Amino acid sequence: MSAIPSGPRPKHLTIGRIGMYCFILTCALFFLMPLYVMIITSLKDMDEIRAANILNLPKELSFYSWPKAWSQACTGFVCEGLKPGFFNSIKITVPSVIVSVGLSAINGYALAFWRFKGAYFFFGLCMFGAFIPYQVMVYPLLKIEDALGIYSTLPGIILVHTIFGMPILTLIFRNFYTSLPIDLFKAARIDGGNFIKIFLYVIIPMSAPITIVAVILQVTGIWNDFLLGLVFAGRDNQPMTVQLNNIVQVDYGVAEYNVDMSATILTSLVPLFVYFISGRWFVRGIAAGAIKG
């Protein structure tokens, strides 16, 4: 009998752990490198950029590229910077997110609780829809919108984003709702709730985590979208991504790399911001389905 436990004391820093840290660090550096280059390039003037020391810190900080990218850079023949694109993107994103998330929540609720005839078939269709590439549907959708007279309009692009967002969001909501105890729904039906009332008073108050996940997915997805914005938004409603492309792809004059970098960072700020404030919720929402309440 000895007071000292047998066997070696467990080590906190093992070789495996060191290896893991090295790997994580390398990955972080790999992904941070472009961001570093973007930020320092946006803070250099053109003379310094032409000197071609891409990794060097700027000798003199110059901030002129940022306001220029925001309000003066030329996209095609118009020289108003990214500002109109930013507001267009907001005008597209906000309604698209609200409509698609709202409708998907109702769909998911109906699929999970009101097992109507053909619910499984519909569920299968959603699964299928979630995995069809956009490109396949662009042309038919364009013809449909043209026939409806909403092609190249704000409602047109909002409709497109809503349609493309709904299959995957419906799946997410449906899976979340099936993880809720079915007895709650039964109790609500006995208590006199109908389809709408149960949804409003019982289901929505419990939907916060999954709604946050859905909103994050949709905001970043729609904000980052380029193809649909280019095809469906029309000249007056071009989202920020399309304008960014126009700024970067110059056919004449000088390519102002510092302005390009500033414009790119500005465009990606919204999704970045969304991830930073909501990362915690995102993880919680994804995990929410796994835990019984």
Next chain:
Amino acid sequence: MKNNVEVKNISFSYGKTEILKDLSLDIREGEFMVLLGPSGCGKTTLLNCIAGLLDLTDGQIWIEDDNVTWKEPKDRHIGMVFQSYALYPSMTVEKNLSFGLRMMNTPKNIINEKIDKAANLLQINELLKRKPSQLSGGQRQRVAIGRALVRDAKVFLFDEPLSNLDAKLRAELRYEIKKLHRDLSNTMIYVTHDQIEAMTLADRISVMKDGLIQQLDTPKQIYNKPANLFVAGFIGSPSMNFLKASCDKPNKKIIVGKKLIDISKYENINNLMNDQEVVFGIRPENINIEKNENSILCKVELVEPMGADTLVWTSVEGNPISIRLEGSSNFNLNDEINISFDINKSSIFDSKSEERI
């Protein structure tokens, strides 16, 4: 007596699996009816059908002379309590209680009155402002019962309401549900797999198996005169002892292996036939340790002291037999004992049809 709930020849299937088959059940006004059976016997399905939460494949359901077969659950004047409590997590206890009334646009003063009454009855006044997550299991189930109470239901449905609680709380709430029924005298339908709950609460029990009602009777009758082997084995803990035997009618005896048991005192002895293969069933408390001309000599194989009484295990011709004796009785392993059966309290079943004779 007037019937309050009538279940008429209902069937229910999930896809191709038939869960309830042409089942009928009449529940009298003010009756406490317990649906008892092992899991998968269809008792919860039957309750859900009565509540209107599942659509029948066939048949009708009547509540107070009203054919409610196609009515929505909310229009059936029922209150239901679930095993998982099913309290709305985002609402306070008060809001949980009043939800149904608010859905029916009941005036506020009436809502408050009813909540007060229910809260007093269930002693949950102090909990009204709390959320369900801040309550213990027992408190949650009280609130769930309260939610059914405020609705002034004609029929209360309980779906294994005590199964999630620990043994002590279960006994406490069982007592309170019984008291509630005494005070309110509403019709109550109660699903459980716990035979103690069934025995203590029920006016009548319907024992179910495979979607069929095996026996519908008072707890006493079901315990003492089980209709078939399944009911006999399911009710009672420790369960009834069974001995395979064949009948020797002329001598009024049954033969178990080499042993003879005199059944001249059995109530329905005239229904037995000579050489009929039977199963002799006797409850542990109906076996006495005494020596007489009919007693059988056997050895003590195991002793289980349970406080109030002691369970002694032995065997007759290879069949294990348990005997319930006084808690003070003192037996040791391998003691030789003479046992005799209380024939007028025993049951004899046909071994083919498994029905009681």
